[in-house]
Amino acid sequence: MPIPDHVLSDLxxxxxxxxxxxxxxxxxxxxxxxxxxxxxxxxxxxxLTTAEVSAVLRICNDHRVPVIGWGAGTSLxxxxxxVRGGLTMDLTRMDKVLEVRPGDxxxxxxPGVTREALNQELRTTGLMFPVDPGANATLGGMAATRASGxxxxxxxxxxxxxLALEVVLADGRVIRTGTRAAKSSNGYxxxxxxxGSEGTLGLITELTLRLHGQPEEVAAGVCAFxxxxxxxxxxxxxxxxxxxxxxxxxxxxxxxxxxNLHLGSDYPLAPHLMIEFNGSPESVKADAxxxxxxxxxxxxxxxxxxxxxxxxxxxxxxxxxxYWASLKLRPGATGVVTDICVPMTELPGQVSxxxxxxxxxxxxxxxxxxxxxxxxxxxxxxxxxxxxELATAKAIAxxxxxRAMAVGGTISxxxxxxxxxxxxxxxxxxxxxxVMAAIKQALDPNNILNPGKLVPDMN
Numbered sequence: 466m467p468i469p470d471h472v473l474s475d476l477x478x479x480x481x482x483x484x485x486x487x488x489x490x491x492x493x494x495x496x497x498x499x500x501x502x503x504x505x506x507x508x509x510x511x512x513l514t515t516a517e518v519s520a521v522l523r524i525c526n527d528h529r530v531p532v533i534g535w536g537a538g539t540s541l542x543x544x545x546x547x548v549r550g551g552l553t554m555d556l557t558r559m560d561k562v563l564e565v566r567p568g569d570x571x572x573x574x575x576p577g578v579t580r581e582a583l584n585q586e587l588r589t590t591g592l593m594f595p596v597d598p599g600a601n602a603t604l605g606g607m608a609a610t611r612a613s614g615x616x617x618x619x620x621x622x623x624x625x626x627x628l629a630l631e632v633v634l635a636d637g638r639v640i641r642t643g644t645r646a647a648k649s650s651n652g653y654x655x656x657x658x659x660x661g662s663e664g665t666l667g668l669i670t671e672l673t674l675r676l677h678g679q680p681e682e683v684a685a686g687v688c689a690f691x692x693x694x695x696x697x698x699x700x701x702x703x704x705x706x707x708x709x710x711x712x713x714x715x716x717x718x719x720x721x722x723x724x725n726l727h728l729g730s731d732y733p734l735a736p737h738l739m740i741e742f743n744g745s746p747e748s749v750k751a752d753a754x755x756x757x758x759x760x761x762x763x764x765x766x767x768x769x770x771x772x773x774x775x776x777x778x779x780x781x782x783x784x785x786x787x788y789w790a791s792l793k794l795r796p797g798a799t800g801v802v803t804d805i806c807v808p809m810t811e812l813p814g815q816v817s818x819x820x821x822x823x824x825x826x827x828x829x830x831x832x833x834x835x836x837x838x839x840x841x842x843x844x845x846x847x848x849x850x851x852x853x854e855l856a857t858a859k860a861i862a863x864x865x866x867x868r869a870m871a872v873g874g875t876i877s878x879x880x881x882x883x884x885x886x887x888x889x890x891x892x893x894x895x896x897x898x899x900v901m902a903a904i905k906q907a908l909d910p911n912n913i914l915n916p917g918k919l920v921p922d923m924n
Contacts, residue, residue: 466550467507467550468507468508468528468530468550468551468552469528472524472525472528472530473486473508475524476508476510476521476524476525476552479517479520479521479524480510480511480512480517480521483510483511483512483513483558484508484509484510484511485508485509485510486507486508486509488505490509491505491506491507491508491509491553492505493509494506494509494535494538494545494547494553494555495546495547496538497538497540497541497543497545497546498538498539498540498541498788498800499541499542499543499799499800499801499802499885500799500800500801500847500849500855501542501543501546501883501884501885502543502546503543503546503547503548503884504547504550505547506533506547506550506551506552506553507547507550507551507552508551508552508553509535509552509553509555510552510553510554510555511555511557511558512554512556512558512559513558513559514559515631515633515639515670515671518554518556518633518668518670519633519637519638519639520637521552521554522633522634522635522636522637522668522913523636523637525551525552525913526635526636526637526911526913529911529913530551530552530913531547531549531550531551531552531913531914531915531916532551532552532553532554532635532668532913532914532915533545533546533547533551533552533553533554533664533914533915534553534554534556534605534606534609534664534668534669534914534915535553535554535555535556535557535606536556536557536576536577536602536603536605536606536607536609537557537579537600537601537602537603537606539598539600539601539602539606540606540610540880540881540883541802541880541883541885542877542880542881542882542883542884542885542886543883543884543885544609544610544663544664544881544882544883544884544915544918545664545915546883546884548884548916548917548918549916549917551913554668556575556576556577556603556605556668556669556670557577557603558577559575559576559577559605559670560575560577560578560579560582561574561575561578562574562575562578562582562583562586563575563671565586565587565590565592565676566645567590567591567592567676569645570592570675570676570677570678571628571645571673571674571675571676572586572587572594572673572674572676573671573672573673573674574604574671574672574674575605575670575671575672576603576604576605576606576608576668576669576670576671576672577603577605578603578604578605579601579602579603579604580594580596580597580598580601580602580604580607581601583604583674587676591678591679592676592677592678592679593676593677593678593679594626594674594676594677595616595619595620595626595677596612596613596614596616596617596620596621596622596623596626597614597615597616598612598613598614598879599614599615599784599785599788604672604674605669605670605672607623608623608627608630608659608660608669608672609659609660609661609662609663609664609669610623610661610663610879610880610881611623611624611660611661611879611881612879613835613838613840613878613879614835614879615712615714615741615781615784615835616711616712617835617838617840617879618704618710618711618712618713618835618837618838619709619710619711619712619743620677620711622879623660623661624657624660624661625675626674626675627643627656627660627672627673627674627675628643628644628645628646628656628673628674628675629641629642629643629644629645629656629672629673630642630643630655630656630659630660630669630671630672630673631669631670631671631672632655632659632666632667632668632669632670633667633668633670634666634667634908634909635667635908635909635910635911635913635914639670640655640667642655642656642658642659643655643656643673645673658904661881662919663881663882663883663915663918663919664914664915664918665905665909665914665915665918665919665920666904666905666908666909666914667908667914668914680711680743680744681744681745681746682743682744682745682746682748682749682772683711683741683742683743683749683772683777684741684742684749684750684753684770684771684772684777685712685739685740685741685742685770685771685772685776685777685780685781686739686740686741686742686753686756686768686769686770686771686780687732687737687738687739687740687767687768687769687770687780688737688738688740688757688760688765688766688767688768688769689732689733689735689736689737689765689766689767690735690736690737690738690760690763690764690765690766691735691736691764691766692736692764693717693736693816693817693820693832694813694817695736695763695764695765696715696736696737696738696763696765697715697812697813697816697817697836698763698813699738699759699760699762699763699765700713700715700738700809700812700836700837701809701810701812701813702759702762702763703756703759703837704809704837705809706755706759708752708755708756708759709742709743709744709752710740710741710742710752710756710837711741711742711743712739712740712741712835712837713738713739713740713741713835713836713837714738714739714740714784714833714834714835714836714837715736715737715738715816715832715833715834715836715841716736716737716738716739716783716784716787716831716832716833717736717820717831717832717833718734718735718736718831719791719794719829719830719831719832720787720790720791720831720832720833721733721734721735721737721783722734722794723787723790723791723793723794723831724783724786724787724790726790726793726794727786727789727790727793728782728783728786728790730783732783733767738760738765738836739780739781739783739784740756740770741777741781742756742770749772753770756768784833787831787833788800788802788844791830791831791844791846792846794829794830794831794846795829795846797848797849798829798846798847798848798849799846799847799849800844800845800846800847801844801845801846801847801855801858801859801862802842802843802844802845802880803842803843803862803865803866803877803880803885803886804834804840804841804842804843804877804878804879804880805840805841805865805866805868805869805874805875805876805877805878806838806839806840806841806869806874806875806877806878806879807839807869807872807873807874807875808839808872808873808874809838809839811839811872811873811874812836812839812841815841815865815868815869815872815874816832816834816836816841818865818868819832819841819843819861819865820832822861822864822865823843823845823861826857826860826861828845828846828847828857828858828861829845829846830843830844830845830846831843831844832844835878835879838878839874839878840878840879842880843861843862843865845858845861845862862885863889866886866889866892866893867892870892870893875893876889876890876892876893882918882919883918883919884917884918887918887919890919890920890921898920898921899921901919901920902920902921902923905919905920905923906923
């Protein structure tokens with residue numbers, strides 16, 4: 466049901482012209498980077514302060530209007546789609562870095578600050594915020610989805626790098642979770658509860674983030690392998706050897722073909738590992754040489770590494786461009802993207818099984834991954850008008866998830882649940898999924914926050 470006019474009037478009293486019902490604004494907040502689709506929201510709000518977020522949520526809660534948080538819109542599982550209409554709360558104008566405390570190695574930011582903007586702010590401090598999901602996502606969105614990415618193998622995910630939060634609950638109450646201290650033994654960990662809750666428990670309006678020192682030396686390298694199994698086995702051996710990798714990324718032959726088309730590069734059409742080492746000049750050199758020896762043992766060829774910023778950026782451009790590059794493998798197609806994460810010893814078999822499944826079904830696509838922590842992704846390209854192709858891709862994704870759960874893994878290492886994986890939550894969590902629903906019921910009894918996502922239906 467559309468938002469009633471009197472409710473829109475109440476919202477305009479709080480937001481003025483930062484509330485819009487224009488079709489162009491609604492459509493801008495009604496899309497997804499993958500195949501997920503839903504009608505646009507009924508209205509879009511751009512708050513500037515926590516007080517405004519609180520006032521808007523009080524109004525919406527009183528009138529049972531759904532509210533969906535929005536950051537950069539880069540999520541892949543339809544997290545921010547307004548499947549039941551309502552108001553999209555776009556937090557991108559809350560984009561101030563509020564405080565940087567170099568001595569405590571932390572920063573306090575509003576949710577609309579992007580990871581690149583924060584690192585730009587930190588450039589003269591000797592510190593950095595390392596979590597890198599590829600897209601220039603907002604930090605609020607990254608916390609809400611418990612994002613990770615290429616550097617998680619060394620620096621952890623958003624779970625390890627969020628110290629404290631300010632959160633507005635469905636009824637407008639404002640709570641603060643966590644502290645600036647390095648550790649705490651003090652009641653329920655509400656910060657961890659909100660991180661990864663995908664906007665279903667509250668809207669994040671402030672984050673206190675853990676910072677890390679910028680490494681003295683950074684080296685990046687690339688190596689090709691004759692088979693997928695050789696490449697993934699090299700990853701397992703590298704991690705078991707204790708080499709402190711900053712990044713270790715896998716790209717299959719189709720991904721390399723896409724990158725070549727997109728960037729005009731000439732990588733061999735073979736499985737590749739792209740790696741990065743952080744540390745002192747001496748430790749980086751030693752780590753690169755140790756990795757090179759393992760790569761040789763796994764039949765790797767052409768291992769080269771470089772320390773100049775230009776060369777490193779050129780290398781990582783291939784990895785970060787892989788999603789958009791892969792769309793060129795089938796012009797006009799849309800992507801069905803999924804990820805799983807498994808224990809390291811299970812990784813070679815899981816990647817091989819996914820590749821074989823795609824080949825058997827004749828699906829065009831590729832496999833890439835943050836394989837240093839057992840996480841990999843498949844991108845399957847389908848005709849957006851073909852229900853049959855979509856069903857095939859979903860079936861492959863479902864079998865990937867089932868295989869992951871069978872070996873003690875997870876249905877998503879970093880994409881999250883959104884719309885795409887909600888149907889797998891019962892199998893993953895059993896009765897624990899109902900416990901999540903009980904938490905949702907306690908904090909959002911009217912089910913206004915991102916309804917239809919993450920937990921079982923309430924009403």
